[in-house]
Amino acid sequence: xxxxxxxxxxxxxxxxxxxxxxxxxxxxxxxxxxxxxxxxxxxxxxxxxxxxxxxxxxxxxxxxxxxxxxxxxxxxxxxxxxxxxxxxxxxxxxxxxxxxxxxxxxxxxxxxxxxxxxxxxxxxxxxxxxxxxxxxxxxxxxxxxxxxxxxxxxxxxxxxxxxxxxxxxxxxxxxxxxxxxxxxxxxxxxxxxxxxxxxxxxxxxxxxxxxxxxxxxxxxxxxxxxxxxxxxxx
Amino acid sequence: xxxxxxxxxxxxxxxxxxxxxxxxxxxxxxxxxxxxxxxxxxxxxxxxxxxxxxxxxxxxxxx
Numbered sequence: 265x266x267x268x269x270x271x272x273x274x275x276x277x278x279x280x281x282x283x284x285x286x287x288x289x290x291x292x293x294x295x296x297x298x299x300x301x302x303x304x305x306x307x308x309x310x311x312x313x314x315x316x317x318x319x320x321x322x323x324x325x326x327x328x329x330x331x332x333x334x335x336x337x338x339x340x341x342x343x344x345x346x347x348x349x350x351x352x353x354x355x356x357x358x359x360x361x362x363x364x365x366x367x368x369x370x371x372x373x374x375x376x377x378x379x380x381x382x383x384x385x386x387x388x389x390x391x392x393x394x395x396x397x398x399x400x401x402x403x404x405x406x407x408x409x410x411x412x413x414x415x416x417x418x419x420x421x422x423x424x425x426x427x428x429x430x431x432x433x434x435x436x437x438x439x440x441x442x443x444x445x446x447x448x449x450x451x452x453x454x455x456x457x458x459x460x461x462x463x464x465x466x467x468x469x470x471x472x473x474x475x476x477x478x479x480x481x482x483x484x485x486x487x488x489x490x491x492x493x494x495x496x497x498x
Numbered sequence: 499x500x501x502x503x504x505x506x507x508x509x510x511x512x513x514x515x516x517x518x519x520x521x522x523x524x525x526x527x528x529x530x531x532x533x534x535x536x537x538x539x540x541x542x543x544x545x546x547x548x549x550x551x552x553x554x555x556x557x558x559x560x561x
Contacts (some may be wrong), residue, residue: 312521326525338521
């Protein structure tokens, strides 16, 4: 049990490392893209500079009309660059969204991998009890929502053990017997408690195995309740 | 007028200039009260007072 929790913790730790590195990488790449975007898009003055160069390089462009035309060209370029600024804003917002989505998908991916590993560990360790519900009225105990009928005596034993577990107590056979019979522990025999435990194990174990492994199909017979593919004979 | 370097020196300069925000382009011929060797600097200062930037001097002629 301890080994499993340790490896699960390891998986979580390595998963966290992957998440941190991945998030940093994503943010770095997209920040780089954003910087590149802002640097590479022409600024509002680019068109003016181009028109100015044309004006300077061509000595013949001295007429009033030609100069006016050049100015109009520069103005239309400036108007276009204003729309470019809004495009840049939109692209930037989309980049932020892309970052958020990538980060989220990375986190989910790592979570999936970790969960898969955990699932594999659970499969390996056999039955892992995630819920235990003791119903005294029905004389039934529900393990992971599978109901098992118990005798009164087995029910008492299980209840005592459950209460002890809640208090993190370990009970000897004599103590179990003492709680159930209402006598002092010194007056009880260890063997009596051990017998109770044995009976509980027998009834519960029997039903567990029949539920999980050897199924009894009414009036037809018995069958292993497992997948065909997992059976291997060495 | 503005730059008193020589008493009798004057230079006729043909130039191109601009004004920023919004871009306005100018072509003009003017006379600067300076010898042609230093006419460009004088003209630049003269234009800066009007908020213009000298782009290019096309020709200079001693007067």
